[in-house]
Amino acid sequence: MSMSGNIFGMIVLEGCHSDHKASSNAMQISRLANGEAETNIHDPNDPTLEQGFNGRQGNLGSGGIIASTCHDYEGSGDVSGISTDGMTSKKYSRQHEDMTLQDIYSKEGDFDDEDDSDWEPLEKHIPVVKWFCVNCTMVNVDDAIYCHICGEHKESGILRHGFLALPSQEADSILNISSERDGELEASCSRTSAPHKSTAVGFDDRMLLHSEVERKSLPHPERPDRLRAIAASLATAGIFPGRCHPITAREITREELQMVHSDENIESVELTSQCVASYFTPDTYANKDSALAARLAAGLCADLASAIYSGRAKNGFALVRPPGHHAGVKQAMGFCLHNNAAVAASAAQVAGAKKVLIVDWDVHHGNGTQEIFEQNKAVLYISLHRHEGGRFYPGTGAANEVGSMGGEGFCVNVPWSRGGVGDNDYIFAFEHIVLPIAYEFAPDITIISAGFDAARGDPLGCCDVTPAGYAQMTKMLSSLSSGKLLVILEGGYNLRSISSSATAVIKVLLGESPESMLENVVPSRSGLQTVLDVLMIQNQFWPTLGSVFSDLQSRWGSFACQEIKRKKRRRFVVPQWWKVGRKKFLHYILSEQLRLNSKGHRKASLWF
């Protein structure tokens, strides 16, 4: 059977081998699960949202080159591009190949290679070669050598060397020397470090098989290259393989999944293995291998958690995808199929852990993890995320969501009110909320839901956390639960940012000390405001916060007011003509932009 059409909020099944009954079942499950999520989705910085998912096409995976027309990007969704992988075909070039000379003369109107858009504005086929940036997925015109969004070279070496790759390909030869040394490093390390003492890393090639089948106008940000780039960084640095102990992947069992998910989640994910392509939400895809990848991701997390809790590994990093923290009891959403962190927490409990702490620093709120443990006092969930009063995806995670039915206080949300949040605000929140609560809770194991989409350069998160910031946060959590720390990859979509951040985090797991960022942590005014809001709410559950709050009041109490005053005072008196003139100037600039865009040029620059 085949059901298709990209209807938002509905699972789309194509080329399914399952019977009709099973498929419509999945549709219903998906619709039910998504009704809630669809109402509060609004992510102004998400390019995929602005584009509309119907409009994305022409992915070549790793920064390939595609010939297509400018008008493809208007979101019509019709496939008219040549891609080297043969996924899409194009009428335009077939015409050329199949036509005789006579055909060409008699149909001369259809045959024009030149850019004549100036005199024939309705002409749809203007060949412009474009490439997708391997680092950030954004589209660029052919004459650009560096990505206009992130600066990555067109022929980036990032998948071979991770963030250590220099911007251009020619520079790779320099790095070949260091990758040749990997073998030696690996040999020496596997001799010296016994597994039980070491940092364990969970990875499996089969998680790369999960990818979006339908080619859209932009590659999906949650793509296999994310793991390739991080793996390449770790390999180039001699960390993995090398200094870490690899964990063999196994598929999570149905029984283990049932500890955190209902049959609706489990069965709807299972069903996707019978389909070429399915969608849980417009942004949450599956192919025939996705269910396997999700079971391996969850299985790796479970095994890492139990190995770390029982002391067989010192700590660990789960290099996994698809991510998990948006997957709730029933539904897959937000690029997530099964909730890896929740499965890991449950595995740690099976291994004997009485108290589990989950710290979630992905830029998005982990609505799934919160839902799964909402009523659970044994699992403390602390999330820091962009919230903006519920306008940032997924919209949940306000400070007053504290847990329910006896689980009050075991859910702690730190909801940033704006984008651009950086190291100082995160570390400030760690000092005044995360650590005081975590130490009072005294977990037996700590799990980090480590999305790197709050990183500087991330196209979805648009925040400003640096690798040093992530290293510092890891360090701050590493003295909890006798160092039993499991880091699980969640989101993060700029390959350079995620690989440098993940590398910085693993170095801390290996015992390297990042230079302390703790001196002079000055929060932003809005960051301070958020921290005070959270303290006001959480201090009824965590008595230790009372003193933190009064301490903050006395040290920073006047800070917020001061800032407002300074902003209101006009610092330079400007003449009246400038006030009027600059508006005219701005108008001129903008209309020039619009004029260019209406001709189909520089379209991409408006995508962010």
Ligand code: Q9C
């Ligand atoms: N249709 C993770 O980082 N974007 N997931 C909103 C609304 C969804 C992010 C699109 C972002 C999901 C694991």
Ligand code: ZN
């Ligand atoms: Zn995220």
